[in-house]
Amino acid sequence: MNLLFKKFVYPFSAVVGQKKLKTAVILNLINPSIGGVLISGEKGTAKSTLVRGLVALVPELDIIEVPLNITEDRLIGTIDIEKAITTGKRYFEPGLLAKAHGNVLYVDEVNLLSDNIVNCLLDVCQSGVNKVEREGISYTHEARFVLIGTMNPEEGMLSTQFLDRFGMYVKTEGCNDISERKEILRRRMEYETNPQRFIARYEAEAKKLQHEIAIAAKLLETIEVDDSIMRLAADIATQKNCAGHRADIIMVEAAKALAAWRQRKHVTIKDVIEVAEFVLPHRAREMSNAEWGQTGREEGDHEKNKNNREEKGKALPDESDAKNENYNSRQSKTTACPETGNSAGNTKKEETSRAKNGRADDTEQFLDNINKDNVQQPESIFKVIPINVSPIDRIKRKGSGKRTSTKSETPRGRYVRYRFPVDRPKDIAFDATLRAAAPYQNTRDRRGNAVAIEKQDFREKVREKRVGNIILFVVDASGSMGARERMKVTKGAILSLLNDAYQKRDMVGMVAFRKNKAEVLLNITRSVDLAMKCLKDLPTGGRTPLSAGLLVGYEILKARKIKDPEMVPLFVLVSDGRANVSLSGDDPVKEAKEIAARIAAEKMNPLVIDTEDEFLSLGIAKEVADAMGARYYKINDLKAGNIEHIVREMSNSR
Amino acid sequence: MEKTAIYPFTAIVGQEPMKKALILNVINPTLGGVLIRGEKGTAKSTAVRAVADLLPEMDQIEGCIFSCDPEDKSKMCEVCLEKVEKGIKLKIVKKKMKVVELPVSATEDRVVGTLDIEHAIKKGEKKFEPGILARANRNILYVDEVNLLDDHVVDVILDSAAMGVNTIEREGVSYSHPARFVLVGTMNPEEGDLRPQLLDRFGLVVDVTGEKKPEDRVEIIKRRLNFETDPHGFGKNFEPLQRELRQKIIEARKRLSGVKYSDKILELIAKICVTMGVDGHRADITMLKTAITIAAFKKKNEIAPQDVIEAAHLVLPHRMRKKPFEKGVLDFSKVEEIANEFAV
Numbered sequence: 001m002n003l004l005f006k007k008f009v010y011p012f013s014a015v016v017g018q019k020k021l022k023t024a025v026i027l028n029l030i031n032p033s034i035g036g037v038l039i040s041g042e043k044g045t046a047k048s049t050l051v052r053g054l055v056a057l058v059p060e061l062d063i064i065e066v067p068l069n070i071t072e073d074r075l076i077g078t079i080d081i082e083k084a085i086t087t088g089k090r091y092f093e094p095g096l097l098a099k100a101h102g103n104v105l106y107v108d109e110v111n112l113l114s115d116n117i118v119n120c121l122l123d124v125c126q127s128g129v130n131k132v133e134r135e136g137i138s139y140t141h142e143a144r145f146v147l148i149g150t151m152n153p154e155e156g157m158l159s160t161q162f163l164d165r166f167g168m169y170v171k172t173e174g175c176n177d178i179s180e181r182k183e184i185l186r187r188r189m190e191y192e193t194n195p196q197r198f199i200a201r202y203e204a205e206a207k208k209l210q211h212e213i214a215i216a217a218k219l220l221e222t223i224e225v226d227d228s229i230m231r232l233a234a235d236i237a238t239q240k241n242c243a244g245h246r247a248d249i250i251m252v253e254a255a256k257a258l259a260a261w262r263q264r265k266h267v268t269i270k271d272v273i274e275v276a277e278f279v280l281p282h283r284a285r286e287m288s289n290a291e292w293g294q295t296g297r298e299e300g301d302h303e304k305n306k307n308n309r310e311e312k313g314k315a316l317p318d319e320s321d322a323k324n325e326n327y328n329s330r331q332s333k334t335t336a337c338p339e340t341g342n343s344a345g346n347t348k349k350e351e352t353s354r355a356k357n358g359r360a361d362d363t364e365q366f367l368d369n370i371n372k373d374n375v376q377q378p379e380s381i382f383k384v385i386p387i388n389v390s391p392i393d394r395i396k397r398k399g400s401g402k403r404t405s406t407k408s409e410t411p412r413g414r415y416v417r418y419r420f421p422v423d424r425p426k427d428i429a430f431d432a433t434l435r436a437a438a439p440y441q442n443t444r445d446r447r448g449n450a451v452a453i454e455k456q457d458f459r460e461k462v463r464e465k466r467v468g469n470i471i472l473f474v475v476d477a478s479g480s481m482g483a484r485e486r487m488k489v490t491k492g493a494i495l496s497l498l499n500d501a502y503q504k505r506d507m508v509g510m511v512a513f514r515k516n517k518a519e520v521l522l523n524i525t526r527s528v529d530l531a532m533k534c535l536k537d538l539p540t541g542g543r544t545p546l547s548a549g550l551l552v553g554y555e556i557l558k559a560r561k562i563k564d565p566e567m568v569p570l571f572v573l574v575s576d577g578r579a580n581v582s583l584s585g586d587d588p589v590k591e592a593k594e595i596a597a598r599i600a601a602e603k604m605n606p607l608v609i610d611t612e613d614e615f616l617s618l619g620i621a622k623e624v625a626d627a628m629g630a631r632y633y634k635i636n637d638l639k640a641g642n643i644e645h646i647v648r649e650m651s652n653s654r
Numbered sequence: 655m656e657k658t659a660i661y662p663f664t665a666i667v668g669q670e671p672m673k674k675a676l677i678l679n680v681i682n683p684t685l686g687g688v689l690i691r692g693e694k695g696t697a698k699s700t701a702v703r704a705v706a707d708l709l710p711e712m713d714q715i716e717g718c719i720f721s722c723d724p725e726d727k728s729k730m731c732e733v734c735l736e737k738v739e740k741g742i743k744l745k746i747v748k749k750k751m752k753v754v755e756l757p758v759s760a761t762e763d764r765v766v767g768t769l770d771i772e773h774a775i776k777k778g779e780k781k782f783e784p785g786i787l788a789r790a791n792r793n794i795l796y797v798d799e800v801n802l803l804d805d806h807v808v809d810v811i812l813d814s815a816a817m818g819v820n821t822i823e824r825e826g827v828s829y830s831h832p833a834r835f836v837l838v839g840t841m842n843p844e845e846g847d848l849r850p851q852l853l854d855r856f857g858l859v860v861d862v863t864g865e866k867k868p869e870d871r872v873e874i875i876k877r878r879l880n881f882e883t884d885p886h887g888f889g890k891n892f893e894p895l896q897r898e899l900r901q902k903i904i905e906a907r908k909r910l911s912g913v914k915y916s917d918k919i920l921e922l923i924a925k926i927c928v929t930m931g932v933d934g935h936r937a938d939i940t941m942l943k944t945a946i947t948i949a950a951f952k953k954k955n956e957i958a959p960q961d962v963i964e965a966a967h968l969v970l971p972h973r974m975r976k977k978p979f980e981k982g983v984l985d986f987s988k989v990e991e992i993a994n995e996f997a998v
Contacts, residue, residue, distance in 0.1 A: 044934020
């Protein structure tokens with residue numbers, strides 16, 4: 001970080017609350033083998049402030065910040081242009097990874113980083129070595145660092161691979177305690193009025209903390225770990241279904257750091273359990289992505305478990321049995337009601353009580369439901385089977401080399417690396433061109449300039465766009481969907497699809513229709529998290545304006561296609577097909593089919609999920625699907641875990 | 655080049671919330687900018703240009719691309735800071751606040767800065783070529799149609815806006831410079847929304863619509879026509895009003911650091927934010943700062959609950975979480991309820 005800005009950072013110890021986050025960060029400073037921490041939380045919860053505050057806390061460590069605008073050459077290092085021009089020789093110019101060695105590498109908004117940069121980072125994190133083979137440079141250097149990232153889960157998730165590289169995971173939340181909120185306000189204002197004075201006030205506290213960390217770091221080497229402790233770590237990791245052995249190892253390393261922090265020589269069971277909540281949440285495999293937003297709750301449960309355990313005494317064998325039970329019960333809890341942690345705010349209770357009403361499976365209530373609003377919570381999320389939607393896109397790009405060149409003509413997207421131009425260079429990567437030309441300058445006629453560039457030096461920019469597919473959900477929220485808990489199943493199905501979109505970096509949008517209109521709940525966005533929130537709060541009730549829903553969906557995707565012709569859209573209609581409101585006053589079903597035909601003409605890759613009850617079937621959804629040229633599935637087909645099959649079928653056919 | 659005449663700020667008819675939001679931001683640039691939502695032709699860009707023109711000149715270090723403030727070491731660029739620390743006397747010039755515009759087609763390299771190509775070819779050295787963010791430091795960054803901008807461009811702008819620093823690690827250059835600016839964005843919500851995370855980074859938000867009253871509409875046309883036929887004469891007519899407002903802004907700036915607030919005011923703000931269920935703490939901080947600025951503008955030395963409510967109107971609308979089939983409109987009765995309870 002720039003020296004200038006270091007002087008005035010908000011002090012680490014002046015951050016109010018966020019105890020868990022502070023602990024996680026401190027443990028990493030004590031023991032860098034923990035492998036860093038990923039901080040996830042809503043906007044405005046002091047994520048970045050805390051990390052940046054480290055600068056002043058650990059003067060001997062440098063915080064190397066990776067800005068979002070980074071290009072590959074600056075991350076891994078490249079040829080030193082200036083030296084190449086003057087000497088004609090190739091020297092290595094170190095990038096951020098070289099600077100980060102032995103320090104902290106900090107990525108703000110890590111989930112917004114370009115894929116290419118993420119891949120570079122992953123590679124280095126895995127090996128601890130940065131191997132540079134580019135532009136005639138062959139250079140290898142060590143690159144071990146504490147990786148700290150912050151992210152807002154609403155903006156999209158990280159790949160599981162990348163998640164695994166972070167030793168720990170902490171979720172931050174804003175606090176709702178009035179007096180604490182006041183204190184946050186007070187301190188912030190004080191800091192802004194006079195940063196120097198404010199920093200000076202926390203100087204003593206910072207020094208003390210610094211000292212304690214230094215002592216703990218020294219103590220770390222002497223910490224003893226019993227076999228039983230390792231067993232416990234291994235048991236916990238197995239219980240939570242963590243892939244590989246990293247979780248076990250990190251848990252032990254973290255527990256060591258915690259013991260050192262508490263100035264003890266032995267790691268206790270309590271230590272392991274305490275650090276487990278940092279090490280496991282992003283690794284535990286049975287926890288589906290949909291539950292990411294709920295880790296706060298999960299941690300809450302953990303507290304309870306911990307307390308239970310403490311009461312149970314110290315005998316190890318019993319301990320691990322008890323633990324199994326606890327973990328099991330927790331698993332079932334979290335999968336059965338993934339909605340509980342939903343931060344919907346004050347109205348949540350009211351909604352759930354309404355939802356309960358809606359759940360009563362009663363024919364009388366069927367009619368009631370049609371006109372009354374109710375919010376049904378989604379059924380448990382299906383076992384997540386990878387739905388390969390995005391490869392469609394990739395096949396297209398790789399498979400037809402001719403088409404790629406037309407695509408690169410739009411100089412939009414983020415410049416991440418360069419390539420050799422196929423034809424005449426269009427979007428010139430000047431830095432790369434310069435690097436290519438630099439070593440040959442001594443032998444060229446430079447005509448008074450320092451650099452002469454020749455045809456063979458030209459390099460082109462490779463730009464990256466962040467998105468895979470666009471999946472637009474058009475969801476029937478009419479009263480008939482609310483009956484017999486159908487909406488529960490439907491929400492579960494959509495959540496499963498969203499879940500997959502999460503990992504595939506697809507963009508999603510959502511339209512719902514009920515009463516007499518269709519509403520865009522969510523414009524096309526990368527935030528699957530938002531889509532999930534939207535869906536969970538979606539009430540049902542009223543009549544079924546199917547054609548309005550289809551039309552709105554059609555318009556959104558069509559507009560998007562114009563803006564972004566490379567996009568592969570996916571139109572997903574979720575409905576029982578019982579259209580009874582039309583836009584024009586014509587027959588609603590006929591009108592729906594007409595619009596469906598338009599969707600068919602635009603090749604929007606439609607998919608219809610029919611939620612109609614088997615024995616009262618009218619089969620309208622099927623008819624609409626045919627008019628749309630859509631693939632058609634009954635909701636129960638989806639439930640049987642056939643999603644994988646369905647989507648494979650879809651991608652093959654294109 | 656002769657300066658084209660700028661429509662006087664005080665001659666803009668109506669659009670009071672927008673005008674207020676802009677004035678508050680130029681009094682206190684740390685409020686975090688304003689997002690103006692509304693249809694076309696509602697004097698959005700006229701107002702932004704006019705507010706910059708209204709302001710008094712400010713001291714700048716001569717020749718500094720970042721328009722560094724000679725008085726504030728904590729926010730200086732490296733070059734100026736080095737000079738100051740070495741005791742080199744810096745030349746100071748007086749300049750008006752600029753409106754730096756960011757076109758929708760802007761690419762990332764133009765925004766954050768890039769490698770200076772010419773310098774590299776001629777001298778064989780790497781040099782940073784400043785981008786739009788560099789020029790925007792201590793000025794107004796105006797982003798028309800912010801919702802149509804490429805996502806990653808918006809990301810970098812907002813990142814700088816939040817940090818006050820632009821860090822570049824690209825195309826062979828490694829550089830950091832101050833980037834503190836009043837961010838003014840406009841958008842037409844019909845053309846698509848902004849991601850909530852980005853919304854949250856805008857300090858204030860105002861919704862504008864065309865004036866409805868016929869007499870106002872006539873007045874708008876009249877003034878516009880007058881301005882076009884004789885911009886200088888038109889400007890002169892408004893000079894007294896302009897001077898008065900300018901003076902008010904200068905005074906409010908001076909008063910800003912002295913505005914007091916009681917513990918109960920902090921409590922009121924915290925309560926409003928908790929009750930309204932906003933994410934994080936940015937809303938609290940912005941609400942307090944806005945209330946301070948409002949009080950300063952009203953020539954008061956202490957915040958009254960009314961100032962907080964006024965601030966809430968500007969701070970909360972875009973931070974509310976919208977639920978399906980619910981209007982995203984803020985239920986202000988709740989805020990007022992809290993304020994009333996508070997008064998008792």
